[in-house]
Amino acid sequence: MLTPAFKYGACTFEGLRGYQDAALKEVHVFRLREHLDRLRFSMHVMRFDDPPPDEAMRRALRELIRANRIAGDCHIRLMVWVDGDGEQTATGPIGWGMAALPRDADPRVREGIHVAVSSWTRIGDNAMPPRIKVTANYNNGRLSGLQAKTDGYGGVILLTASGHVSETPGACVFIVREGRLITPSHTDDILESITRATVLELARDELGIAAEERPIARTELYAAEEAFLCGSGNEIQPILSVDRLKLGDGQPGPVTRRVQQVYFDAVRGALPARRGWLTPMLGGAAP
Numbered sequence: 001m002l003t004p005a006f007k008y009g010a011c012t013f014e015g016l017r018g019y020q021d022a023a024l025k026e027v028h029v030f031r032l033r034e035h036l037d038r039l040r041f042s043m044h045v046m047r048f049d050d051p052p053p054d055e056a057m058r059r060a061l062r063e064l065i066r067a068n069r070i071a072g073d074c075h076i077r078l079m080v081w082v083d084g085d086g087e088q089t090a091t092g093p094i095g096w097g098m099a100a101l102p103r104d105a106d107p108r109v110r111e112g113i114h115v116a117v118s119s120w121t122r123i124g125d126n127a128m129p130p131r132i133k134v135t136a137n138y139n140n141g142r143l144s145g146l147q148a149k150t151d152g153y154g155g156v157i158l159l160t161a162s163g164h165v166s167e168t169p170g171a172c173v174f175i176v177r178e179g180r181l182i183t184p185s186h187t188d189d190i191l192e193s194i195t196r197a198t199v200l201e202l203a204r205d206e207l208g209i210a211a212e213e214r215p216i217a218r219t220e221l222y223a224a225e226e227a228f229l230c231g232s233g234n235e236i237q238p239i240l241s242v243d244r245l246k247l248g249d250g251q252p253g254p255v256t257r258r259v260q261q262v263y264f265d266a267v268r269g270a271l272p273a274r275r276g277w278l279t280p281m282l283g284g285a286a287p
């Protein structure tokens with residue numbers, strides 16, 4: 001209980017997904033390299049001593065999935081923390097661990113969600129940088145999530161201190177205007193999301209949909225034809241209304257559906273050009 005990970009939230013982490021490839025009897029982890037790179041960056045900024053090597057984490061992940069006989073879709077949490085009983089500036093010893101749990105399809109991906117704009121402000125880069133995935137940051141999301149839940153919403157969008165749209169507690173935001181995708185810039189206190197980068201790349205290369213990264217004002221959310229949130233855990237969830245103002249006809253829109261289709265094609269290995277994003281866990285030996 002005296003560990004800096006508990007006392008001060010000195011714990012970095014990643015949330016990843018594994019997807020079943022039934023034909024190949026495989027479970028593929030999506031964009032493992034990018035998640036390990038981001039974890040390394042988080043540990044670097046938090047000045048952790050002696051971070052675990054990528055190869056050790058890759059090996060442990062394969063063993064974890066095999067030992068737990070996970071043969072279907074799953075969610076993986078990988079955590080690295082400051083262990084021991086040190087003070088606030090302790091940078092070691094380092095502990096790490098991971099868990100993988102089966103996860104079924106989330107109905108919110110098909111049905112969409114109603115979101116509110118939070119009265120809580122997004123944490124800022126010069127205080128608790130959202131660019132790094134540190135558990136302590138997530139109390140900002142927790143407060144806004146609890147408020148939204150109490151008020152009967154399925155999700156919540158935070159604004160930056162200067163009033164721009166930032167992100168949700170666990171996902172990035174896209175809006176659609178005149179058929180174009182728009183998403184907040186990296187300077188608007190967001191995590192550098194791997195799913196956001198994936199959506200930008202797939203929209204441009206596979207769908208021919210133009211995309212912009214720029215500041216978004218709160219009322220531009222209300223003006224959007226469509227919107228969705230994206231993240232490894234949330235995948236692609238249509239946003240049906242913001243602050244009870246309906247977007248479009250209040251149903252998941254056509255651009256959102258196209259993005260979902262191409263995203264799920266990519267994670268399930270149906271886009272040959274993107275198979276490099278998939279790391280097999282079982283070697284074709286699903287239990």
Ligand SMILES: Cc1ncc(COP(=O)(O)O)c(C=O)c1O
Nearest residue numbers: 170171172191193194195231232
């Ligand atoms: C605050 C926050 N924003 C965005 C995301 C989406 O990031 P990614 O697409 O890398 O999972 C996450 C999820 O990890 C998150 O926690």
